[in-house]
Amino acid sequence: MSLVEQIKKKLNEADVYHTQGLLNEAKIKYVSAKEFIEKNKQAQNSRKILVALEKKIKAIETEIIKVDRETKPPETSERIQDLIKDLFSFSKDNDSHAADFEGAVALAKFGQYERSLKEFNKLIGIESLRVVAAKNILRCRVEIFSLKDAVAKFEEWLSGSLLTSAQLSEIRMFLKDIIDKSIDDIYLPEIESSIEYLPEILDISSIEIQFDQGPEKGKSVEFDVSFQSGNIISLIISNQNKELIDDLSVGLKLNNIQFYSPIAMFPGAGIVASKTLIKSGPKKGNYCLDIKILNQ
Amino acid sequence: MAIFNLNKKEIECKIVFYGPGRCGKTTNLEQIFKIYHKQVAGEMVSINTEGDRTLFFDFLPIELGKIRGCDIRVQLYTVPGQVQYASTRKLVLRGVDGVVFVADSFRVRREKNMISLQDLQKNLKEYGSNILKTPLVLQYNKRDLADQDIPLMPVKMMERDLNRQLKVPSFAASAVNGDGVGETLKKILKLTLIKLQKDLNWAK
Numbered sequence: 308m309s310l311v312e313q314i315k316k317k318l319n320e321a322d323v324y325h326t327q328g329l330l331n332e333a334k335i336k337y338v339s340a341k342e343f344i345e346k347n348k349q350a351q352n353s354r355k356i357l358v359a360l361e362k363k364i365k366a367i368e369t370e371i372i373k374v375d376r377e378t379k380p381p382e383t384s385e386r387i388q389d390l391i392k393d394l395f396s397f398s399k400d401n402d403s404h405a406a407d408f409e410g411a412v413a414l415a416k417f418g419q420y421e422r423s424l425k426e427f428n429k430l431i432g433i434e435s436l437r438v439v440a441a442k443n444i445l446r447c448r449v450e451i452f453s454l455k456d457a458v459a460k461f462e463e464w465l466s467g468s469l470l471t472s473a474q475l476s477e478i479r480m481f482l483k484d485i486i487d488k489s490i491d492d493i494y495l496p497e498i499e500s501s502i503e504y505l506p507e508i509l510d511i512s513s514i515e516i517q518f519d520q521g522p523e524k525g526k527s528v529e530f531d532v533s534f535q536s537g538n539i540i541s542l543i544i545s546n547q548n549k550e551l552i553d554d555l556s557v558g559l560k561l562n563n564i565q566f567y568s569p570i571a572m573f574p575g576a577g578i579v580a581s582k583t584l585i586k587s588g589p590k591k592g593n594y595c596l597d598i599k600i601l602n603q
Numbered sequence: 604m605a606i607f608n609l610n611k612k613e614i615e616c617k618i619v620f621y622g623p624g625r626c627g628k629t630t631n632l633e634q635i636f637k638i639y640h641k642q643v644a645g646e647m648v649s650i651n652t653e654g655d656r657t658l659f660f661d662f663l664p665i666e667l668g669k670i671r672g673c674d675i676r677v678q679l680y681t682v683p684g685q686v687q688y689a690s691t692r693k694l695v696l697r698g699v700d701g702v703v704f705v706a707d708s709f710r711v712r713r714e715k716n717m718i719s720l721q722d723l724q725k726n727l728k729e730y731g732s733n734i735l736k737t738p739l740v741l742q743y744n745k746r747d748l749a750d751q752d753i754p755l756m757p758v759k760m761m762e763r764d765l766n767r768q769l770k771v772p773s774f775a776a777s778a779v780n781g782d783g784v785g786e787t788l789k790k791i792l793k794l795t796l797i798k799l800q801k802d803l804n805w806a807k
Binding site: 332395417 | 624625648650655656658659662678690691694697698709711712745748751752753754
C-alpha cells in the first residue's frame, strides 16, 4: 500500500468513527494519522493535510468536552414527564401511593426535578411516605435551587407540626450528610430535645377492623397478628380476599379497630403503612399488610 | 416483570435493548418502527441530546395480536449507553422480561462491548435475575461497515468474547439497513414468550 493510500485509509477510518459519534476513537485515529504524516513528510500535500488535521483534532476535542459537560439533563415536556411517571411506576396495579412514589423517584432520576418536587409535595401528605417524600423534596430543592434553600425548607418544617421529632431527626441526618459532602459551610439547626416517647404498646394477638368508608363500609373483618414490632403490626391477607386487599391501600386511615391482647382488649385507630405481595415461601401469593397503631 | 391479566387474557412484557454507547440500539428501534408499523401500538418516544445520544431511553410499544388466545403487548426500550448514565440505565432495566444485547462490531469497541455485557450482568443480578436464565439474544451490529474498509471483529471473535458462556442465539446485523433487525426481534420475542409460559402458564 502506498503512503497516500495508507493516509487515506487512516483518515477514512477516523471519519467513519466521527460520523458514528465515537469521538475518542476518531480523535485517536486522527492523531495517529497526523503522526504518520509527520514521519513521512515526503507524502504529497503533507503540509496542507497536517493543517487540516490539526483543525479536525481541535474540533473533535471541543465536541468531547461538550459531551462530557452534558451532565444536567434538560427539562422535558409534560407529556414526556407523564410517560416517565407512568412507565416507571412499577406498583401501579397493586398500590397507588407506592406507584406515585416510584414515579416521582423516576422523574428525579431522569433529572426532571421541578415536576418531581411537585409530586413529592403531594406525597408528603401521606403518613407512611412522609419521611422519604421529605428527603426527596430536599434533594430536589438542592438540584433546582441550592443547598441553602433546602436548609430553609428544613427550618420551615422544624417550626411546623407536619413532622414528628423522630421524623425530623431522620431528615436532619440525611440533610447533614449532603452538607458534609458539599464545599459550602452551611449551618443546620439542631432539633430541640422534645423527643416523643411512644406509649407502651401491648402485645396484640388479633384485631378487628370495622370499615367506616369505601366499598366495605359497615363490614368488619378479623385478622390474626403474625408479627409485631412496637406500634406496627403485620397481618397476612389471603390473595382470595382480592377486594379487601384493594380496599386496604397504603395510607388508608382505619378509625375503628378493636385490638385484642392476651390481657386486654381496647379500641383504637391505625394507618396502613405498607402492603407487600409475598413472593416466596408457604404464604406465596398472599399479602403482608403493616398497620401502624396511632396514638389517640 | 410481565403483567398477565387473566380476565382480559392479556400479557404485557418488557424487552430492553442494551449495549455500549453508539452501538445502534436506537437504530434498531427505529427500524422496528419502520418495518413493523402495523404492529406498532403508539408512537416511538426518543429523548436525545444534540449529538443524537440517547439521554433517557427510547420507548416503542408494539402489539403482536392474539397468540394462543392471549393478546400480547410488548414494550421495547433502549437504555442510554453512555457510562455516566449508569443509574437511569439500571432503572430502565427494572422488570425486564427479555434482553437484546447489541454489540458494536468495530474492533476499537471490543473492550466496551465486554464492559457493557458485564454491566448488564451486574444490573440484572442486583434485581435478583440471573443473566443465564434471562431470555437474551446477542446482535453483532454494523457488519455493513466492512465494505468501507473499517476494521471489524470477525463474528467468531465476538462469539468468543461475548457468547462463550452464555451460548444464546446471536445475529450479525446492520441495523441502519434493517438487516438482522427482524430476526433479532423475532428470536427475543420467542424466547421471552417461552419463558413467560414457564413462569405464568398463560397459554392454556
